[in-house]
Amino acid sequence: MARVLRVARSSSLFGLGSRFYSTSAEVSHASPFLHGGRASRVLAKDRNVQWVFLGCPGVGKGTYASRLSTLLGVPHIATGDLVREELASSGPLSRQLSEIVNQGKLVSDEIIVNLLSKRLEAGEAKGESGFILDGFPRTMRQAEILGDVTDIDLVVNLKLPEEVLVDKCLGRRTCNQCGKGFNVAHINLKGENGKPAISMDPLLPPPQCMSKLITRADDTEEVVKARLRIYNETSQPLEEYYRSKGKLMEFDLPGGIPESWPRLLEALRLDDYEEKQSVAA
Numbered sequence: 001m002a003r004v005l006r007v008a009r010s011s012s013l014f015g016l017g018s019r020f021y022s023t024s025a026e027v028s029h030a031s032p033f034l035h036g037g038r039a040s041r042v043l044a045k046d047r048n049v050q051w052v053f054l055g056c057p058g059v060g061k062g063t064y065a066s067r068l069s070t071l072l073g074v075p076h077i078a079t080g081d082l083v084r085e086e087l088a089s090s091g092p093l094s095r096q097l098s099e100i101v102n103q104g105k106l107v108s109d110e111i112i113v114n115l116l117s118k119r120l121e122a123g124e125a126k127g128e129s130g131f132i133l134d135g136f137p138r139t140m141r142q143a144e145i146l147g148d149v150t151d152i153d154l155v156v157n158l159k160l161p162e163e164v165l166v167d168k169c170l171g172r173r174t175c176n177q178c179g180k181g182f183n184v185a186h187i188n189l190k191g192e193n194g195k196p197a198i199s200m201d202p203l204l205p206p207p208q209c210m211s212k213l214i215t216r217a218d219d220t221e222e223v224v225k226a227r228l229r230i231y232n233e234t235s236q237p238l239e240e241y242y243r244s245k246g247k248l249m250e251f252d253l254p255g256g257i258p259e260s261w262p263r264l265l266e267a268l269r270l271d272d273y274e275e276k277q278s279v280a281a
């Protein structure tokens, strides 16, 4: 896909919306994966999975996409991480990006496709195949670009009530040494108006990470609220787009990782896959 994204860029993809290539050499099929809201078959025989994770900031896309990528042996590619790497590199884009990101706004489609394309090329060179995309696509334009260059098998849409999302973003911490993510928020939302209660224990760091925790510059209340508003405006149409293609799997998170992970595996029909993997290990 990286090669094709590169072709797309140099063919003035932005603004044209034309479909210039066949993907048949790289991807042989996109099968119907959904059956009554559950994934009916998630593992293609001839290549690794090509999945997308959608969901509001703070919902846990990164956590579940990363776990699944380890389970399935495919790269977890988060465009937010690519943006943060670019910011940290203090390269030419860095100042321009930091202004956008720190206001909770979206980076331009062109820049983000460029960063993703470079990441995919580097992965291809290392022999990677398949992917779980997290944070891309985020606009209809990005979805069209992705649809032009490859087949997406499944789009998982993770959901949590909005009150929980803000608290989860504000509770996020990363260890600046080992890079692991944690969350110090105690979530305890009462069930009301037929909606279930949601409680999540904090995911606390081990003692050696405690003094090295950092908070993302864009995880302040004001910026998180701006990101949620922008998500609702620009990313929600993606749900309808993938739903109409029969690729969207909605998943209401029932709580924290201990409750949600087994249920997600079940919804993806991967529950016995995890057991087989651990037996084989």
Ligand SMILES: Nc1ncnc2c1ncn2[C@@H]1O[C@H](COP(=O)(O)OP(=O)(O)O)[C@@H](O)[C@H]1O
Residues within 6 Å of the ligand: 056, 057, 058, 079, 080, 081, 083, 100, 101, 104, 105, 106, 107, 108, 109, 112, 134, 135, 136, 137, 138, 139, 142, 218, 227
């Ligand atoms: N696909 C994308 N399109 C445009 N901007 C993006 C994209 N992915 C990431 N970004 C930028 O990086 C920031 C952080 O992204 P991410 O880590 O996915 O955050 P979150 O999902 O918590 O909002 C976003 O607020 C945005 O500025």
